[in-house]
Amino acid sequence: EAEVAQSPRYKITEKSQAVAFWCDPISGHATLYWYRQILGQGPELLVQFQDESVVDDSQLPKDRFSAERLKGVDSTLKIQPAELGDSAMYLCASGTVEAFFGQGTRLTVV
Amino acid sequence: EDQVTQSPEALRLQEGESSSLNCSYTVSGLRGLFWYRQDPGKGPEFLFTLYSAGEEKEKERLKATLTKKESFLHITAPKPEDSATYLCAANQIPIKAAGNKLTFGGGTRVLVKP
Secondary structure: OOOOEEOOOEEEOOOOEEEEEEOOOOOOOOOOEEEEEOOOOOOOEEEEEEEOOOEOOOOOOOOOOEEEEHHOOEEEEEOOOOOOHEEEEEEEEEEEEOOOOOOOOOEEOO | OOOOEOOOEEEEEEOOOOOOEEEEOOOOOOEEEEEEEEEOOOOOOOEEEEEEOOOOOEEEEEEEEEEOOOOEEOOOOOOOHOOOOEEEEEOOOOOOOOOOOOEEEEEEEEEEEE
């Protein structure tokens, strides 16, 4: 069964350091989402791609976050510099209609 | 403003005690309503899509229904393995972009005690 792959599963980083997350969507899915989920809350959209183009990054803190999806396949989300408040689960999803999620990256900023 | 609200925030059930979770939504251009299950430390797992008022979907002990303003997830005779957070999401036609726009509720944490 096809799955969305994310790495790493866990990441601990010091504040002011750079951190990057990787996502490989299900093959053939044009839409790719990056969500942030704080413990006890629902996921919040950071950025959405349609193929290689960003279609919604209105909630992405662009002073420190960046995302790319070169060639419209896998994607990278970067934070530089990381802040304590960035500690959360970062989820990648892909889909055509329904969105299917990966297992996420749990980020802890110390 | 587009909004999806889930209630209650948390639900404690005895094994076999049926209950319902609510997802109310105020969104424009609704294209569908999704339900997900999320286990601690894992990504959400897709359960159902509902497209129109009156539609129902079932999977094992779970049944999802949809009206024009809300959706319900009914858990019939739950077992401890049904313990999880249940998330709903409204799928909308975005104003300026292609694809879909998903807005999630805050989730309902369900604990089923044996």
